[in-house]
Amino acid sequence: MRFGIFSDVHANIEALTAVLTAYKNEAIDHYLCAGDVVGYGANPNECVDIVRGLTDSVVVGNHDAAVAGLMDYSYYYEAARKVLDAHKSALTADNMQWLMNLPYSRRFDNHDITLCHGSPIDEEEFDYIFLPEQAYALLPFYDSLSHVTFIGHSHLCRVFELSNTTVHEIANKTFTLAPDKKYVISVGSVGQPRDYDNRASYTIFDSETQTFYFKRVEYDIEAAAAKIFKLGLERNFGNRLFIGV
Numbered sequence: 001m002r003f004g005i006f007s008d009v010h011a012n013i014e015a016l017t018a019v020l021t022a023y024k025n026e027a028i029d030h031y032l033c034a035g036d037v038v039g040y041g042a043n044p045n046e047c048v049d050i051v052r053g054l055t056d057s058v059v060v061g062n063h064d065a066a067v068a069g070l071m072d073y074s075y076y077y078e079a080a081r082k083v084l085d086a087h088k089s090a091l092t093a094d095n096m097q098w099l100m101n102l103p104y105s106r107r108f109d110n111h112d113i114t115l116c117h118g119s120p121i122d123e124e125e126f127d128y129i130f131l132p133e134q135a136y137a138l139l140p141f142y143d144s145l146s147h148v149t150f151i152g153h154s155h156l157c158r159v160f161e162l163s164n165t166t167v168h169e170i171a172n173k174t175f176t177l178a179p180d181k182k183y184v185i186s187v188g189s190v191g192q193p194r195d196y197d198n199r200a201s202y203t204i205f206d207s208e209t210q211t212f213y214f215k216r217v218e219y220d221i222e223a224a225a226a227k228i229f230k231l232g233l234e235r236n237f238g239n240r241l242f243i244g245v
Helices: 013-023 044-054 062-067 078-090 093-101 132-136 139-144 221-230 235-243
Strands: 002-006 030-033 105-108 113-116 148-151 157-162 167-169 174-176 182-187 200-206 211-217
Touching (some): 002 182, 132 167, 148 200
Parallel strands (some): 148 182
Antiparallel strands (some): 105 113
């Protein structure tokens, strides 16, 4: 089966549309979304509508949880709180209920896959995994991990290959998973990339060949940013789209 895995759309419909157009050429059998459909951007309802119609294999991200009232976000900085408040007001009742019902993780036992937003340990804490030392913290839980865990949250493209005692970071954009190792793969961000590549990030996993692919696609950044500016949201949420940080 060919999985299309993406994350962190963040209400950026221009980026999401570009990614889904690119996926049409990839013979995807099933889509997985690692959360944060809302937050930062200008089109929360439209993005939720699209993701809802695309797949039921979606997990809640921290921004989704905040908007849905599943977590306290009073400690977020003011600009982020303002967007979350705006999205909370903008979402339809159906879309809000959908966010509220999203699970923190999904496990696909037939393919030995786990999907979650942040660390698979204490999923409701949304801990980051984008550094080797963060991946090392998973080793005490090695036996309970799936062969591959797909995450988002950091907006970075990262791969950590785990054994019982070691962590190895893989930099390749395409690679094959070893049967005797376990993997945590951060799939980057559709709508808010932060690795100095402003193109939308999306990924593919072929469970038959055990091959994983990182992909990027250009989108209309000017249109996405202009809508953020027009709504009076934090200008940096639009400006950083141009530089991918």
